[in-house]
Amino acid sequence: MGKKVLVVDDNANNLLLEKDLLEVAGFTVFEAENAADGLIITRREKPDIVLMDVRLPDMRGTEAARILRRDKETADIPIVFVTSSVMAEGIEEIKDIKKSGFIGKPINTRTFVEEISRFMKP
Amino acid sequence: MDFLMKQCLLLIALLMVLFSVVPSAGAESRVVTVGVYENPPKIFTPDKTDTGEPAGIFIDIIAYIAEQEGWDLKYAPGTWTEGLDRLAAGTIDLMPDVAYTASRDQIYAFHSVPVLSSWFQVYAAKGSNIHSLLDLNHKRILVLDRSVQHDAFLQLSQGFDLDFTLVSVPDYHTMFQTVAAGDADAAITNSFYGVMNAKKFGLHDTAVIFSPSNLFFAAPKNQSKHLLPAIDRHLSKLKNDSQSLYYQSLRHWTAEPVRFRLPEWVKITGIGGILLILLSLGSGLLLKHQVTVRTRELETANHTLRASEQKYRDLVMLANSIILRFTPDGRITFLNEFGQKFFGYDATEILGRQVVGTLVPESETTGRDLRPLLEDISRNPKKFERNVNKNILRNGDRVWIDWTNKMIADENGEIKEILSIGSDITPRVKNEIKIYQLNEALRQEAEILEQRVAERTAELREAKEQAEAADRIKSAFLATMSHELRTPLNSIIGFTGVLLQGLAGDLNNEQQKQMTMVQTSARHLLALINDVLDISKIEAGQLKVEAKPFGLPSAIEKTVKIVSPLAEKKGLQLKLDIADTVDTITTDQRRLEQIMVNLLNNAIKFTDKGQVALYCRKENTQYVITVADTGMGLREQDLEALFQPFRQIDSGTTRKHDGSGLGLSICKKLLDLMGGSISVESTWGEGSRFTVRLPVHPEE
Known part of the structure; x- marks a missing residue:
């Protein structure tokens, strides 16, 4: 069984795109369309990495990430923000979250998986 | 001579009587210690006597009293201040030659009949016309250095408006010598020195006598129950008898020491006799005479002063003051000539008329009602001693007058008349009003200005807030x-x-071609979005450029690498030439790379054959980066608008090239922010050269 990835994105198309790319690469993909679901799945499944959109319907992805960092069991799970908020303010927002990364949308389908793998434990 | 002999006989007789009394008084003999200091002839220790016994007027008198009272006298020599200290400490019983003062009375006990009276007196050369204080005008007068006489004389002369020169000298002897030599006009000494020495220097005493003081024996406080009353008792008796030891002693010590020579015996005795007679009249008589003279002087001076003051007052009043008298009910009884001229009335016109309605308007222009003014003045004269109010001239002009009012009462204290002396202060008041108005105007102006500043500040603040909100x-x-x-776009480009x-299965050639077109268009749209956002950010002032040092050659190589596949694809030669002097630059690396990529992409895009070259060199404090191509070039009319947004130059009727048309305008705006510049040279059909200039390090 491949590594577990949680993708949190409220846009169904983008969620599907990321899921397709990751599954092709052999990951087990969990999906969440809002932060609350993302938190529940993270605690339950302890994925190897979380791909988090920043603009989510219930809270900001960065906020959900901070909640995960406070919990001992989820504190060390790498979180990569895959977001359309590529302007300076968006990047500033995630700067202080440990073990986090940033991939701007639109994603490069050829390099996406490789980029994700770089944030994961070997 | 007879007289002198008689005196001597008397003295002897007196002494004999005294001696015969002593044994009987000896029963209550007590030791009385007397302080001694040097102040001849009042008290001193003569050089000639080897006994060391003191002498002088005070010693004669106390010795006499001691004999009478059966006291055993002891002397305690010392300085004047030592004597006073001892007296205060109670180690001596009596201190002679102490002038009575209120402050000393707190410390010592005094008897009541003075032993001597002393004063200061002015002496002048014989034949000079100095007799009274007024004669000292324009004279040169000597006074003892740092003496009480100095201050006392200045105080005395103060009221007389005299002009004299006061010269300090160290001692009386010098003083008299100087006057005798004619180098000064007068000398101030104490009376005893004067009496003893004036004749010797050919000087005479004047009527200028001042600061009299009485001299006593002083005793310690509360220890004088018997001593002081005894001294008083004897002094009264002694002073009542002109033949007594008291006057003998005075004569003895104050007379000029005379050398007796036999041939002049008669003559000298005669002079001595006359002197003795004069002295026997006593200092009292002399003082009385001199006090009378001085009193007369003062009276004369006072009279003169009063007369001159009156004269002065009259002059002032008649010259430029309004003098007005009116009854308490306001009827004018007098107006001086000046007042008549000032107000414009004849005496016949104005006398008997009411003050209010003629000289005083019924109200001031300020609205102050002046009708009750007179009533107020007579009711409360103190408050209206000075009063400034508006008055009115006959011609209707209003004037400000400063009035000094005085109530004139009859013997019953009833106010009979009011005397008002006024001076015209209209110019002053007008000036004051003008100054006030100017100040007021200035103040208002300042207020308006301040208000405007406040308004502008508020406006600016609001504008700033609005701009910030925007x-x-x-x-x-x-x-x-x-x-x-x-x-x-993420979905479009992603899928x-x-x-x-081929992740979703193989595509045929046509599908592959069409999907590539979708992807290219989507990427173009993305680039367009990025450019629009960039330029919007720059124009909104949102874009901040960094300034960090980095190696320029490697950054250039990196950008060339990015565009090289494109050049290769078009079969263009990509040439790179970086001078050795090019090293570090301090600027925004990402933005500089963006600019270079943009220029290279453009060059490749608009060049179909030949080469694209990038040159970089250092010029003083600038780096110059040039991108040259052998492409189509630009027309002169297009050069100007080249850096404006959305100005892609069309090569013909159809738009041949991709691009937002924003690239060059973004480059220019970024370079402006980075402190650099961009320029272009081009020949139509031959190619273009874009030159970027950037400072090596931005100015601080």
């Missing part, structure tokens, strides 16, 4: 736009990519 809205808008456009990569 900026915030712009930022939010840009961020939102960026996000909202990227989200669908196109998935299809093109």
Whole structure:
């Protein structure tokens, strides 16, 4: 069984795109369309990495990430923000979250998986 | 001579009587210690006597009293201040030659009949016309250095408006010598020195006598129950008898020491006799005479002063003051000539008329009602001793007058008349009003200015807040736009990519071609979005450039690498020439790379054959980066608008090239922010040269 990835994105198309790319690469993909679901799945499944959109319907992805960092069991799970908020303010927002990364949308389908793998434990 | 002999006989007789009394008084003999200091002839220790026994007027008198009272006298020699200290400490019983003062009375006990009276007196050369104080005008007068006489004389002369020169000298002897030599006009000494020495220097005493003081024996406080009353008792008796030892002693010590020579015996005795007679009249008589003279002087001086003051007052009043008298009910009884001229009335016209309504208007222009003024003045004269109010001239002009009012009462204290002396202060008041108005105007002007400043400040603050709010809205808008456009593009480009990569199955050639067109268009749209956002950010002032040092050659090589596949694809030669002097640059690396990529992409895009070259060299404090191509070039009329947004130059009727048309305008705006510049040279059909200049290090 491949590594577990949680993708949190409220846009169904983008969620599907990321899921397709990751599954092709052999990951087990969990999906969440809002932060609350993302938190529940993270605690339950302890994925190897979380791909988090920043603009989510219930809270900001960065906020959900901070909640995960406070919990001992989820504190060390790498979180990569895959977001359309590529302007300076968006990047500033995630700067202080440990073990986090940033991939701007639109994603490069050829390099996406490789980029994700770089944030994961070997 | 007879007289002198008689005196001597008397003295002897007296002494004999005294001696015969002593044994009987000896029963209550007590020791009385007397302080001794040097102040001849009052008290001193003569050089000639080897006994060391003191002598002088005070010693004669106390010795006499001691004999009478059966006291055993002891002497305690010392300085004047030692004597006073001893007296205060109670180690001596009596201190002679102490002038009575209120402050000393607190410390010592005094008897009541003075032993001597002393004063200061002015002496002048014989034949000079100095007799009274007024004669000292314009004279040169000697006074003992730092003496009480100095201050006392100045105080005395103060009221007389005299002009004299006061010269300090160290001692009386010098003083008399100087006057005798004619180098000064007068000398101030104490009376005893004067009496003893005036004749010797050919000087005479004047009527100028001042600061009299009485001299006593002083005793310690509360220890004088018997001593002081005894001294008083004897002094009264002694002073009542002109033949007594008291006067003998005075004569003895104050007379000029005379050398007796036999041939002049008669003559000298005669002079001595006359002197003795004069002295026997006593200092009292002399003093009385001199006090009378002085009193007369003072009276004369006072009279003169009063007369001159009156004269002065009259002059002033008649010259430029209004003098007005009126009854308490306001009827004018007098107006001086000046007043009549001033107000414009004849005496016949104005006398008997009411003050209010003629000289005083019924109200001031300020609205102050002046009708009750007179009533107020007579009711409360103190408050109206000075009064400034508006008055009115016959011709209707209003004037300000400063009045000094005086109530004139009859013997019953009833106010009979009011005397008012006034001076015209209209010019002053007018000036004051003018100054006040000017100040007021200035103040109002300043207030208006301040208000305007406050308004402008508020406006500016509001404008600033609005601008800041607008900026915030712009930022939010840009961020939102960026996000909202990227989200669908992510799907379009992403799934196109998935299809093109064959992840969803193989595509046929036509599908592959069409999907590539979708992807290219989507990427172009993305580039366009990025450019629009960039330029919007720059124009909104949202874009900040960094300034960090980095190696310029490697940055250039990196950008060339990015564009090289494109050049290769078009079969263009890509040439790079970086001078050895090019090293570190301090600027925004990402933005500089963006600019260079943009220029290289443009060059490649518009060049179909030949080469694209990038040159970089250092010129003083600048780096110069040139991108040259052998492409189509630019027409002269297009050069100007080249750096404006959305100005892609069309090569013909159809738009042949991709691009937003924003690239060069973004480059220019970025270089402006980075402190650099961009320029272009081109020949139509031959190619273009874009030159970027950037400072090696930005100015601080």
